[in-house]
Amino acid sequence: MKILLGKVLINYPYFAAVILFAIGSATVLTRSNLFKKLIGINIMESAIFLMFIAAGSRRDGVVPILHMDDSLRPYINPLPSALMLTGIVVSVSVTAFALALIVRLYRFYGTTDAKRMSDIRNGVAKE
Amino acid sequence: MGKYLRLAFILILALLTGYGVLVTVAELPPYGADTNLTYNQVSERYINGALEDTGVPNMVTAIVLDYRAYDTMFETIVLFTAVIAVLITLKGAQEEGDRK
Amino acid sequence: MLELGMALFSGVTGALVVASLPKATERLRRAVVLLFSVTGMVFSWRVAIKIFNGGNIGIIAQLGGLTWSLDPDPLGAMFGLIASTLWVFAAIYSFGYMERKTRPQTYYAFFLISLSATLGVAFSGNLLALYFFYELLTLATYPLVIHERSADAVKAGRKYIIYSLSGAAAILIAIVLTYIWSGKIDFASGPILVNTMRPGLNLLLALFVGGFGVKAALMPLHRWLPAAMVAPTPISALLHAVAVVYSGVYGILRVVYSVFGRELMGTLSLARKLPWVAAFTILVGVIIATQQDVLKRRLAYHTISQLSYILLGAFTLQPWGLGGAILHMISYSTLKVTLFFCAGIIAERADETAVSRMQGVGWSLPKTMIAFGVASLGMVGMLPLNTFWSKYYLMRGGVQSGQWSLALVLIGSGIINAICFLPTVVASFQGEKAKSSGETGGNTMLMLGPTLCLAGIALLIGLYPGIVWPGVEAVVNRFF
Amino acid sequence: MTAVIKTHLPVFVVAAPLFVSFLLSPMARRFGWVQSLVVGVQGLGLLLAVYLAGMILKSSGVPIIYSMGGWPAPWGIELWTGSLGAFFLLVVAGVTLPISLYAVNNLSDEVGDATRSTRFFVLYLLLAGVLAGMALTNDLFNIFVLVEVATISCCGLVSARRGPNAAKAAFNYLILATLGSGLILGGIGLVYMITGNLNMGFAGIALNGVWQDYPHVVWMAMSFFLVGFGVKAALFPLHVWLPDAHSTAPTPASAILSGLAVKGYIICLVKILFGVFEVHLLDVFRLDQILVLLGMLAILAGSILALAQGELKRRLAFSTVAQVGYIVLGFGLMNIKGVAGTLFYLASHAVIKSTLFLAAGALISATGKTHVKDFAGVGRKMPITMGVFSIASLGLVGIPLFSGFVGKWYLLLGSLEVGNLTAAGVIGIGSVLCAIYLFPIIRTAYFEPAPEDDWQDPGVPQRLALVMLGIAVIGLGVLPGPLLQLAQKAAADLLIIP
Structure with missing residues (x-):
């Protein structure tokens, strides 16, 4: 258990992403306000973006733009960032x-x- | 009674999923380590070969606009689709009237 | 080749012609129906004669990525011969019966399609073709079951479809299992599973018998049959006493002798129980029949009982038993169609469907009731009628297989048969002359003619059983 | 020259409908014939798909690989036209053509004026192009993007229908589908983290080496994909959005949603499961049994729910839930007959369900009624529509010599070959239930007296579309030859059997 928690702590960005994902999907599934559902979707998608970006991260890494002077420090993996650009566009379109x-x-x-919509549709809504 | 049962069911499901996710998170390659599996030939080439291959110093740009431009084409198509979908949703559908 | 095609397609072609005829041409329609039924009969006779003389007619086609084959053997030819012959009688009877009924066009069209489907079942040379025509028969007869379009009819039709399709699903699974285990599905080269010794054969047999048993009305799968009696009388007579139910019986015969083969059957534990299922159906069916007051329902339960005679003969796995079964297929069908035709005439002419109110009907409808009486005697198994011989062979088969009690079941069932019908016949000649429009009038001859003719045929076969013996012998020789 | 055409053909097949969809809106202002352009491009697509499939079949399954932008496999995106791709491409092209033919000049009732109809066609073409893309792509993230375009265009097609119900259904669909997308993206992320590849072939190879170190991650990724695509493909407990969306959509949209879109997601799922995780891992993690179980559940539940529906389109929509069960079950069998059968079943269901929805739409717009009991006597007044409907019903039930039977036969062969008698039994029960919920419609249509109303078959293009589909149902049943061969090759590829 201790080892498990220790490993979870090392992977804290992923853990945060998981918690955000849970919050997001719980919001989608339990709230009846359509806006709140939509916000839940956005939270959930952000969680996945976070997970991806974290997967591309590297200790002491720098942004993946080529710079001549200092080649000692490693670049982070540029692929997840590029993918998430697309992901964000998708998310915006859905929103x-x-x-x-x-x-x-x-x-x-x-x-x-x-809920009120289905009440109205069923004809039982009262002002 | 049924409500509590449902609640208990959801709780158990959530706990199981939570535990599974926790184990998965623990098992993932450690965050930020240099030994991660994503540092393979694929990202190597993106990092070291981008300038030669594409002439762009920004590797993200190189990926988005050259290596994986096909995805980017679909990215624009997503936008286009969303625009058309918004139009079809809002324009010309008004005649269903304001119920209020 | 040509004969087979002609026999098979005459029904469908006729149905297309009937469907394209204008509505008001009743006479022309009758002529077309008669023409195509007779064509079907003539060509199935020719097929049968060729097959009985040791000929071989086969068509194999690759359709839908699967092999379909039409290759009648003596058993199939015999079934085709019985069905197509009775079809002509039913067609003539229908002309009278449908005189004042609605929707004759639909009726005749599906009547003819059913002929094709039945002959297809008879002539099929592998399990797939058998399955296809079996399904087709269900679909083609469905409109006939709901012909009255009343709530009862629709309900009966629903029951019929559900029972039949469930049975077909079981058969399909069984066919696939057979194919996987043995790699072939055609009947021509001896029993399919002959060298297959493996666990699960009992299950396969249960699936097959359960599937075909639905149409063969094996208890407890029989419930659709009494319900389906809401159909017009010629349909009840032909389909629910002969053609459709025989397709189920035929399927079981095929399974026993062409899929498993009698050697393999002899080793299965389930196969030893099956004669008793049949015996149970025989007794219970006829006992329930005695308690029915509506004549058609009584005949329906009686059908259930009689079908199991055939199955009993087949399940004994003895040459005498199989011979008796085939003979019973022939003789029972003539008598049962006669009984149903009589019931139809009584319902039409005397407007009477209940057995308890038949007093005096015999005086107003003497010829009908005489035919009815003859057929009833046949059902008991009296000597001058053909069923005597079939029952005799069935009993020999039972004894031959070492199960004495089966013979006792047959005797007992004969006695209950007597209780079931003879009092009705006697009662109909007692009391006042019932109110009735009598046996004269426009369409009576069309109805009475086939009825008397069939009763005559039954007597003829009873007196000279030799005339059908070559066919029976051919079938028995095929499997023994 | 032919070599050049051959290599570039897959790209063209995907790009052509997308390209036309961009042009459609501006062109519609000037020209009146844009709708025939849609049919034209679909017809061209069908021809090319047939050509491609023929080529794949002739070269006995050697794939045509096209590297997008000239970047080879692990770096760039690949279009992989293998047997599975060619097969699904053929299905997509074959079904979209009649549906678009049906939609020509037939949208004013359900969608609205010319502008809205044009926009409907834009979304329709986008969906068609994206489904073709799904058939060919070999890249995990590309699948995600395609799935998103498909989701948005599907929801757009649903919301094209006038009236608030459609908007509500589209919203629910969109939210749940996006939830599914989130899970899919999460699954892709997990796979990427432990393999470092997005190309499915390379990811599969990498995964084969490392999976023992990350069993939980693999398991989690699998379940993410299963649930994510399950929501989109309406796998049984996740089907809640489908009945509303598919029954309120405009008729051609219902047809393509039920017939093709759902299958597109299934094909993507199968590509990922069999292409990345591969049979070995699926076996280790018992996913085959889970798929069979889910399939059986879906068949039974979907059929029983369909029985309870009184509205024609809703009944058909629930029937889709059941049929998805057959397809998923077949993939779970993991033998060549079962998988080939399920692929063929997928194709035949695509044709049949589109036919049923189009015919149902024609019935509803002609009679103005929606309940299954309301179509008394339609069979005589609308012979073509109802005839095609009956043919499709017989096909769905699985009567021999109709297309559904061939698929069911192989499914049964597959399930009995692995000794799964329960699955075979469920397939049989499913057919019977299918007959119970479809035949009463046919009975009332043919065997009950018609009212005096003047109902008629739809216009010529619509009739042509229906007849084409009806012929396809019978044709696939009688001569499944090449398509079945292709399905068998695809199955062999998926299961990695030479």
Whole structure:
């Protein structure tokens, strides 16, 4: 157990990512407000970005831009950073689309709460 | 009763997943170590060969715009798709009316 | 080759012609139906004669990445011969019966497709083709079951489809198992599993018998059959007393003699229990039949009982038993169709479906009731009728296999059969003359003709069993 | 010259629909014939897919490998046109063509005016192109990006339908699918961390050397992929979004979502499971048994849920849940017959389910009714629509000589070869349940009296599309030859059997 926790502590960025992921997905699954769901999605995606970037990190590493003077210090792995650029764009696109859907739903239902929407649809909502 | 049962079920599931994740995190290659498996021929070439291969000193740029440009093409397509999806969602769908 | 194709496709072609005819041409439609039924019959006779004389007709095709083969052997030819012959009688009877009924076009179209499907089952040369036509038969007869379109009919149809498709699913799994274990599925080269000794054969047999047993109405898989009696009478007579149920019986015969082979069957523990399943069905079926008041339902339970005679003969694994089974297939079908036809006439003419209210019907419908009486005597197994011989051989088969009690079951069942039908016949000639439109009128001859004709054939075979013996002998020689 | 064409063909197949989709919106303002352009590009895609598949088949499975941008494998992205890729490409091209034909000039009711219809087609083409990309890609992160484009365009297609229900369904779909994407990306991250490669072949080789040091990571990555793709492919307990989304979408969108999009995710999952983890690891981690179990569960639950649905499109949507079960079950069998059968089943279900949805859409738009009991007498008034619907139903039930039977036959062969009688039994029960939920529709359509309304078959292109699909259902059942061969080659490739 001690060894396990020690290893977890060494890998603290991954652990943080896991916790963020859990928070994000719990928000998505338990909240009924559509905005909160969307924010949950964003938290979750950030968690994965964090994990990726951490995987590319290196002790005493520097940004992966070639510089002539100092080649002693290692560069960090540039691949995860490049991938996450794409990942962020994807995340932005999803967010934009989800917001558009929320706007359309709000126009119709006058609420952003999923529970109230289904109440209205079932015709039992009272002002 | 059913509610508590469900809660207990979710709790057990969460605990199991949590434990699994914990073990996985512990097992992953140590953070920031030089011996990590990601430092292989792939990242070697990105780091050492980027200038020669692509003429760009910024390795991230080299990857995004040259080595993995196919991904970047789809990245723009994601944006394009999202734009069209937003348009189709909002424009012309108004006539369903304001219920309020 | 040509005969086989003609026999097989006459039904489907006829159905297409019927479906494309304009609605109002009743006479033309009848002519077409008769023409194609007779074509089917003539060519299946020719196929059968060729096969019985030791000829060989086979078509093999590669479709859907699988091999399909049509290659009738004497057993299949015999089944095709029985079915196609009775089809002609049922067609003529239908002309009378359907006179004032609705939707004749649908009726005749599916009637003819069913002929093709049944002949396909009979002529199939491997398990896949058998399965295909077996499924096709289910689908083609479904519209006939729900022909009345009443709530009852729809419910019966649903039951029929569910039972049949579940059975078919079991058969499909069994076929795949057979294929994996032995690598072949065709019947021509002797029993498929002949050299396969391995665990799980009992399970395979159970899957096969369970699957085909649905259509063969083996208890406890019989429940769809009484429900399906809501169909028009010619359909009940032909399909639910002969063609469809025989396809199940035929399937079991195939499984016993062509898939497992009698040597292998003899070593299986399940195979020793199967005669008793059949015996149970025989007794329970006929006992339930005596308690039914609606004539058609009584006949349905009686069918369940009689089908198991055939299965019993097959399960004894003795030449006499198989011969008796084949003979019973022939004789029972003639009599049962007669009984159903009579029931249809009584329902149409005297407007009576309950057995308890049949007093006096015999006076108003004398010819019908005489035919009914003859057929009832046949069901008991009296001498001048053909079933005497089949029961005799079945009993010999039972004795030959060392199971005396099977013969006792057959005798007991004969006695219950007598209780089941004879009082009805006697009662119908007692009391006042019942109200009825009599046996005259436009369509009566069309209904009565085939009925009397079939009763006559039953008598003829009873008096001269030699005329069907070559066929029976050919089948028995094929497997022994 | 031919060599040049041959090497560049895969890229062209993926890029052509994407390229046309960019042009579609601006062109639609000037020209009225853009919708036929869509059909044209799909037709071209089908021709090229057939050519590619023929080439792969002729060279007995030697893949065409194309390195994007000229960077060789571990550094750049590869397009790998193997038997599996060619197979799925063929399925995609074969199904998208009739669906787009059906959609031509037929969207005004469900989607709206010309501008909206054009945008619908843009999303449609994007989805088609991305599915082709999924068939060919050989890079983990590329799969993620493709999956994202597919997800957004799928949700966009759902939300193209007017009315608030569609927006709600699209939102739920989007949120859950993005959750799935997150898991997939997490899985890719884990694999990358312990292998350092994104190319699937190289990652597989690297993983083979190190997996013993990281068993939990491998296990976690597998479950991430399984759950992530499971959500997107509507694997049984994760199917909650599917019925709403697939039943509220516009008809052509329902068809492509149920018929193809779901399969695209399954193909990606299979590529990752069999390409990166490979059979050996799947065996070690017992994933084969899990897949079979999940498949059986999905077949039973999906069919029973479908039975309970009264609305036609919802019933079909739940039927998709069940059919996904068959496909997943087949992959879990891990023998050549089972996997080839499941691939063929995937193809045949793509055709059948698109047919069913298109026919159902035609029925609903002609009659204005949605409940399965409302279509009394439709069979006589709309003979083509209902005829094709019946053919497809028979195919789905698995009557011999229809395409579903061939797949089921091989699935049964596969499951009985590994001695799994339970799976075989579930496959059989699934067929019976399928008959129970589809046949009543056919019965009411043909055997019940029709009301006096004037219902008619849809227009000529729609009829043509339906007939094409109907012929495909029968054709695949009678002559599955080349497609089945391709499926067998693909199965051999996946299972690494020479």
